[in-house]
Amino acid sequence: MSGDAIISLRDVGVRYKRRGGLFVPSRYYQALEGITFDLYRGETLGIVGRNGAGKSTLLRLIAGIIQPDSGQVINHGVTVSLLALQAGFDGELSGIDNAVISGMLLGYSRYQVESHLDEIAAFAELGDFMEEPVKTYSSGMRSRLGFAVAIHMSPDVLLLDEVLSVGDQSFRQKAEKAMMKKICSDQSVVFVSHSDEQINRISDRKICLDR
Ligand SMILES: Nc1ncnc2c1ncn2[C@@H]1O[C@H](COP(=O)(O)OP(=O)(O)OP(=O)(O)O)[C@@H](O)[C@H]1O
Structure with missing residues (x-):
């Protein structure tokens, strides 16, 4: 290579x-x-x-x-970013807020993430659900949102x-x-x-x- x-x-x-x-020692x-x-x-x-x-x-x-x-x-x-299915969204916050926070955790400014929000929402196919709390999402919907954020940001x-x-x-x-x-x-x-x-x-x- x-x-x-x-x-x-x-x-x-x-x-x-x-x-x-109790009777078993820790192991590596x-x-x-x-x-x-x-x-x-x-x-x-x-x-x-x-x-x-x-x-x-x-x-x-x-x-x-x-x-x-x-x-x-x-x-x-x-710069390196890890996207894993278990990666935490805050269930109480909306899809939009979680997308912004995830993008910021990937190292982007709030403004940078917000300027991609429409594309992220369209890619994730979440429609009005973007405004709903993530705790109302199915696991597939959460994953789609996570993938959409990661793919639209570019570490x-x-x-x-x-x-x-x-x-x-x-x-x-x-x-x-x-x-x-x-x-x-x-x-x-x-x-x-x-x-x-x-x-x-x-x-x-x-x-x-x-x-
Ligand atoms: N925090 C931890 N503490 C103790 N053991 C751990 C921890 N994280 C992983 N392990 C153990 O290390 C091994 C490797 O785990 P890892 O999650 O990296 O495997 P994986 O190949 O990703 O597995 P899978 O395909 O099931 O997702 C497993 O035996 C797991 O039980």
């Missing part, structure tokens, strides 16, 4: 502490070990692996949300944790099409999917976590 490495992982390991019980669980690769500007990297293989942990490392217990994660000066690196499987088939096709636009841009995308077929179709390169 040619071009600039924008994030480098070197022999990275992460372990989690697992609590014991090695979730990732010896991970080395570079992410390049403009590439789309797919991550596959079975449940519990460490895919979300890897995204959280790249996002800088957690630090490795061994090895190094080097960010060469890029250097967009991390997507299984968000391409959201919504009905027509929304999935639209989400993939929007992803393909990103793929043709300077933006790098790292995405986790359980679908090998989707990874092979969309990504330039894939990493298989196998344990």
Whole structure:
């Protein structure tokens, strides 16, 4: 792969502490070990692996949300955003307010997000629901809103944790099409999917976590 490495992982390991019980001592669980690769500007990297293989942990490392217990994660000066289905919206606030807050958490000003609100609302296909509290949304509606915010904002690196499987088939096709636009841009995308077929179709390169 040619071009600039924008994030480098070197022999990275992460372990989690697992609590014991009354008579069982706590143990450490090695979730990732010896991970080395570079992410390049403009590439789309797919991550596959079975449940519990460490895919979300890897995204959280790249996002800088957690630090490795061994090895190094080097960010060469890029902005990174992680979109995960579990990522919290405030249920009491409207879709509009949550979109603004999410965009601001991705590093944009309120004005910048507000200037994209119409496109975000149209993409998410939420109509008047944008003014309703998010607690009234189905999980598919929440995911569509999260995806719409992330895809309309442009961090250097967009991390997507299984968000391409959201919504009905027509929304999935639209989400993939929007992803393909990103793929043709300077933006790098790292995405986790359980679908090998989707990874092979969309990504330039894939990493298989196998344990
Ligand atoms: N905060 C945590 N504390 C303890 N163990 C954790 C924690 N987060 C993850 N783990 C464990 O680390 C392993 C990797 O978890 P991770 O969520 O990264 O896997 P994954 O590949 O994304 O899984 P899935 O496909 O089910 O989403 C799992 O065994 C999980 O139980």
